[in-house]
Amino acid sequence: MAQDQGRPSAGGRHRRLYRAAWRPQTLRRADRGRLRGRQIRLRRARRRRVRRAEPGVPSQTHEAAYRQDVTVQRRATAWQRETHLGSAPTGRGKRQQVARKTSTRVARSRVSAPSEATATDIPDTSLSKAAAQVAKKLRTDIRGATASELDALDAIKTEGNWEVGGRIVHLTNLHKLLFPEDRYSKRDLIRYYVQVAPVMIPYYKDRPLSMNPHPDGIHGKSYWVKDKPDYAPEWIPTFRYQDQKGLKDWILIEEVATLAWLANHAVIDMHPWYSRVDKPEYPDWSVVDLDPAEGATFKDVIAVAKVVKSALDHLKLKALLKTTGQSGLHVYIPVERRYTLEESRGFVATLAHMIAELMPDKVTEVWEVKRRTGKIRIDYTQNVINKTLAGPYSVRPALRAPVSTPIAWRELDDSRLRPDKWTIKTLGDRLLEVGDLFHDALTLHQRLPAL
């Protein structure tokens, strides 16, 4: 809700690194004229490359390093060259490391081996049972909280150490109502995440996480965190990456205990990157973010989503659909990791533009929120490094504690569909009914056709 953005930023340091322009090449002449007018111009950025510390060996910290992208013709200013070499503009110690510093491996100790999730360990809730079913079908060994662990969670008064998945997580303020109208506490949020973990984690594994804590609940101020805080447990693995400001260690969700720590930290929604740590500039998801403006109805969103679907059908692209828990819908196109984020964004931009021309009464390409009234924006600008959407099975900071829930395309015809149809209370039954409808997001590797 209220976001702590708009903080004064350090003046001239944010100058563009971007020069070379990319344009869709095969547009009709009329479209080209319009595109010029709309300034849909996509820039090829200078990119930072990353390598794993030791290929094939899971490491605590992955190392990102700048590398000159010699394929891009550009004139660099002195300032840009300086920035490229990583002169860190900030004062904190970690930020001053040179980008090419070698990575460190930290032993990840467990207090005990996580127990095998045997049938008797699985809590007798629809969510835990459904998650276990799905995980079994997927043959993943990611497990959720056991029955005894959930009992122990309920036994903690308001603060205490909780052993889950072989880790100790210090939980605090468990009674704090993050969703006051629904009377859902932080304990309820934790209980959801540690149960859905086996279904959810495959979509977050190896994807750097942006966090948006809501310490005062859904009506309070939230703030963004990308760098793993110093007070976070050492056993939470991270991915080290250099952005324009400096080196940061992004949290990676690999196990149930990390979800417990995040939820305790009032991180309500989880925002994973569209790319994975071993190839961070090459996303495996292109996302189409349908954002209704004030005055647009969910029916309108559905109508636009159907057109997106038929466009993708014509292009022979399979895509996955999910509710956002707020008012729009998210479409994920699983792609082969051969396109840069610029190319991914360019594809979605062109798609958005074509659909906007097809249904100008429903779709707007306007940037300013105030001028979008009554229409849907197909937000292609999401396809950027470091920019994220709430991922599948993420809770959203809204009334009822809605969950971003995968749905089948044909469910768009169900008049009972609502953007907040599934919540932390009902997702278990939903999963028991339909299973995990987002599977293909991890297994398909499609090529994007030229538009």
Add this chain to the structure above:
DNA sequence: GGGGTCT
């Protein structure tokens, strides 16, 4: 959640 400062 943590650090600093003021009362």
Add this chain to the structure above:
DNA sequence: AGACCCCAACGCTTC
């Protein structure tokens, strides 16, 4: 000791 304040992002788009 407690009250209070501040901080914890970033990259593209548009004017």
Add this chain to the structure above:
DNA sequence: GAAGCG
């Protein structure tokens, strides 16, 4: 360069 946006 600065404000808008997510």
